[in-house]
Amino acid sequence: MKLNGFNKIKTAVFISGNGTNLRSLIKYSLLRNSKFSINLIISNNYKAKGLQYGNRFKIKKKIINYKNVKKAEKEINKSLKENKIQLICLAGFMKILTKNFIKKFKGKIVNIHPSLLPKYKGLNTHKRAIENGEKFSGCTVHFVNSKLDSGKIIIQKKIRIYKKDTPNTLSKKILKQEHILYPKALTKIISNY
């Protein structure tokens, strides 16, 4: 993939909630040496707290009505095209993309997941890891394929689970690491373009 005129890969971030990963990606993207820019925020949820970062950093936002998935993805597609998006980052996006959509953007969609994949795909990862007596959990950035949380792993960070950890304390520790890991993962894949 060719770099655009500003030498940065034009990236869209898809969110559904708090958007703290979005915030960390935006902040990193503003560093002079970053290899990507955040040009578009897509959300299926107009109440997503993370949408505030669109206002704060003057980034285009698009809220998508997901009542009809086909229509929703058509609208997303249009928006991605209009904004010449080259890379898609899912960051707490709680909708499943269709096989067709994923095929269209093959190798250009990445996701962050709060576990050491392939362990604990899906939801409630921290609770399940603690209940199973795991000594470690962590976070993973991976390419998105048509199976849930199963695409090729780009990078992972391992985090110790202590006896005193609850799903809440563990989630906070992991989220903090996610904020470091996601920009690192993008830098890594873009270097291979």
Ligand code: GAR
């Ligand atoms: C993050 O922990 C992310 O890994 C997780 O949702 C959170 C979003 O936080 N994603 C998933 O569970 C996807 N399966 P954020 O909105 O503050 O970035």
